[in-house]
Amino acid sequence: MLNAIEQALKCRIDVPVGCVIKKNGTIIASAHNRREADCDVTAHAEMLAIKEAQNKLSTSRLKGCEMFVTLEPCPMCSWAIMQSGISAVYFGSYNTQYGALLSNNPFKNLTNSRLKVYGGIEEDKCNKILEDFFRNIR
Numbered sequence: 001m002l003n004a005i006e007q008a009l010k011c012r013i014d015v016p017v018g019c020v021i022k023k024n025g026t027i028i029a030s031a032h033n034r035r036e037a038d039c040d041v042t043a044h045a046e047m048l049a050i051k052e053a054q055n056k057l058s059t060s061r062l063k064g065c066e067m068f069v070t071l072e073p074c075p076m077c078s079w080a081i082m083q084s085g086i087s088a089v090y091f092g093s094y095n096t097q098y099g100a101l102l103s104n105n106p107f108k109n110l111t112n113s114r115l116k117v118y119g120g121i122e123e124d125k126c127n128k129i130l131e132d133f134f135r136n137i138r
Contacts, residue, residue: 001092001122004068007032007045008129016129019045019069021053021062021086028065029053045069046077050084061085070126072099072119081115088116092126 007018007030014033021029031048035041046069054060062084072095073081081089081101089101096103101117 001068001070001090001126003027003030004070004092005122005125005129008070008126011133013037015071016133017045017069017071019049019067021049021065021067023053023057023062023065028056042076044074044077046073047080050080050086054084063087066090068121070122070129071095072103073101074098075100082111082113086115088118090118090121092120092122093130094119094123 003020004018007020008016010018010032013036017033019031020027029049029052031045031052033045034043034048037043046067049067050062053062053065065086066088067081067086068090070092072091072093073089074095075098078100091101094103098104102119
């Protein structure tokens with residue numbers, strides 16, 4: 001999770017969310033939110049990391065990969081995570097407004113997904129990054 005936190009801290013004008021994907025304990029992809037920076041509503045950290053991992057492995061299937069992300073994924077990212085075949089997601093902050101893996105009618109309950117989800121990893125650190133960002137823009 002510390003690598004995901006490092007990614008989140010790279011955000012300048014975007015909501016600070018960072019993500020890394022590991023396979024066999026090695027980071028194969030990393031990203032941070034670039035929605036505002038790229039003028040692209042799909043440029044969430046998770047989506048960018050998934051694309052990078054798929055390119056690196058030359059496959060759309062990320063079986064055996066684990067994702068570490070600082071904020072619980074939204075519905076768009078959650079669906080992409082399940083479709084990619086990622087085995088487990090570890091996230092820091094719960095997203096009570098848009099979270100779709102453990103909060104707010106989890107998407108994984110709608111499918112036969114075997115995705116394992118663990119929330120609250122380094123939650124205090126992840127929450128502080130988000131709180132500081134929103135405090136500074138208000």
